Amino acid sequence: MDFRLSEDERIFRDNVAEFCRKVIAPKWIEIDEQGRIEPELLRRMGEMGLLGLTLSEEYGGQEGRFLEAAIAGEELAYHAPALSLAVLYLIECSWPYIVQRYGQEEAKSEVLPHICRGEAALGIASTEAHGGSNVAGVLLRAERRDDGKWVLSGEKSMVSLPTVIDSLPWGGGWFLISRSGDPALQHKTITCFVALMKRAGVRDERITYQPWTEFARRGLDTSVIRFNGVEVDDRYRVGEVNGGFKIAMEGFNLARSMIGAVCVGCARWLLEQGIEWMKNRRVFGKPIAAYQGINFKLADFWKELEAARLLCYKAAWVADRYYRERDPTVKLGDVAKISAAAKLKCAGLAVDIGEEVMKWFGGAAYFKETPIFRAWLAAFSYVVGAEGTENIMRYIIAREVLGREFVE
Ligand SMILES: Cc1cc2nc3c(=O)[nH]c(=O)nc-3n(C[C@H](O)[C@H](O)[C@H](O)COP(=O)(O)OP(=O)(O)OC[C@H]3O[C@@H](n4cnc5c(N)ncnc54)[C@H](O)[C@@H]3O)c2cc1C
Structure with a gap:
């Protein structure tokens, strides 16, 4: 087993990160404040190949694997942690893919190329x-x-x-x-x-x-x-x-594995904000990073974030084995179970990290000038409901682990 990304995956991640640094990061607070994404930004994301990433070239997509989609999702969320762009991105990696898989040719060739171009x-x-x-x-x-x-x-x-x-x-x-x-x-x-x-x-x-x-x-x-x-x-x-129920569930599975990665990017940003702050904020003559009450929490969250990222990569890899490689040993239930686990783990973790980092910021966290709350509340959307609540994720995992005779 090799935990490194391949050379191609590293280059892909670095290119996406560079794009996000230049094009997206300068705008994320403005987008959140004004409640609007400029169509031009989506056009540029399309040009970069980020929209319809998982779709086939026939429809203007990149034929990207779900693992690559997860890697890009983390970068988008990290550079724009209020998540609007990352959420839009992950939706476009998931639901159009289901249309491509199960939809009719006329509709696919009409709609999907426009999605890939950000139109x-x-x-x-x-x-x-x-x-x-x-x-x-x-x-x-x-x-x-x-x-x-x-x-x-x-x-x-x-x-x-x-x-x-x-x-x-x-x-x-x-x-x-x-x-x-x-x-x-x-x-x-x-x-x-x-x-x-x-x-x-x-x-x-x-x-x-x-x-x-x-x-x-x-x-x-x-x-x-x-x-x-x-x-x-x-x-x-x-x-x-x-016959739509089953395919709708497939769409949720794919979206949830991407949500995990997006929440990892959001959590990474939150934790880095906390680390910078604790190193520089001096109270009682020392940086607050020197206090165990603070750095032990940091250690716990660092550990959890490492585990969460691995779970997301695995969820995307399982989806790739099912959809791309058509590996007969991987069942749809395996995709459902691990993508639910990725969403459950990562959304909750991003929220927990956000809440703790807000406390490290002290009173400053309570004001709009400190943007931590934007990322924290964005991740919270995935705890309370968007694409399924925490209990529904638990239900799916329990059903797949125990079997339908126990969990209907
Ligand atoms: C920001 C945001 C964006 C969203 N975007 C979309 C979107 O684009 N498209 C869309 O279709 N929906 C969207 N949603 C809605 C989201 O999918 C729903 O909120 C979610 O599915 C839960 O439904 P509900 O809110 O009606 O809660 P309910 O289904 O009413 O559940 C209420 C509570 O009961 C619990 N519960 C329910 N059944 C069980 C059970 N059997 N066992 C144990 N606990 C249970 C739930 O976990 C939850 O805690 C969005 C939600 C948010 C917050």
Whole structure:
């Protein structure tokens, strides 16, 4: 076993870090403060090959492995720790990949190249107001008409990206999880679509949204979205009719392994802020780094961060073995289990490190001028819910470890 990255991976990481240092790091606080990502920045990320990184060259992607995507995700988060750009990036590494895998050719060749160029974005629309954890319980209706088209009606809540999509020249929409039959049949009547709110620069006015006010990662808005009888051609259906649940779960798995890496980047930034501060802040005649009450905590967090990064790399590597190498010894359940573990571990760790570093900063941490809170609260989004709560991660791990006969 070799813990070093390969030469190619190191070069890739260094190039991404250099891009982030020059292009992204100078803007991260402004993005968070203004609650807006400039489309030009996404165009540059696209030019750099960061959007649609995991997609095939046929659609303008880089054919990147999930391990490379994790490496880049860590760098993006480290250089812009309020996470808006890193979150957008990881969404575009995950959900468009599922569309590429299960979607129909016409829709893929229409939408995916725009994502790779940063001209469009594809988010995930799953959560509904009655409870996001139970994806098999969604109620937004997809009704098939006699002419073969679908009509989408209903509401999703807490869905990220609408204003970003609205601002982009081509547009985009969401990987939409909808109900296409009897709700009592739960996961057996779920059908998924690429639901476009803006297509080729033209806005579908039957999709409306109402943004919530976020504490952090404010470059992305998270909104209630209404689908008011939205007509969708069958070519935008992803996967089989009533067969969408499993593929939606695959999308969450991929996103979660990337979330782990993004939270590692955020945690690394937070810890480095704390280290610089403790070396320079002198209280009672010494740097506070000299006090065991402080440096023992640092040692614990350093240890945890090393372990967290290895878990993320392993989660990405397992995904690569399943999706890229088609290794028959790796099962989908293995991808689900380790990606849930990566998200659970890394998001919680970033939050814990953030909270501790805030304490090292003393009273200064409480003011906006000290930007630690931006990273801490951004990571907190992944503890409370985004792409699944902590308990849902535990549920997935327990189910895969114990078997479905014990955990249904
Ligand atoms: C910043 C942010 C961005 C988001 N972006 C998106 C997005 O782009 N698209 C999207 O679809 N959603 C998005 N979400 C929503 C997110 O996916 C949901 O918050 C999440 O799935 C949890 O759903 P909920 O908030 O309705 O909580 P609930 O499902 O109501 O859960 C409430 C609590 O009950 C616990 N719980 C539920 N069931 C069980 C159980 N069986 N066992 C033990 N505990 C349980 C949960 O862990 C949680 O603590 C976003 C959320 C946030 C915070």
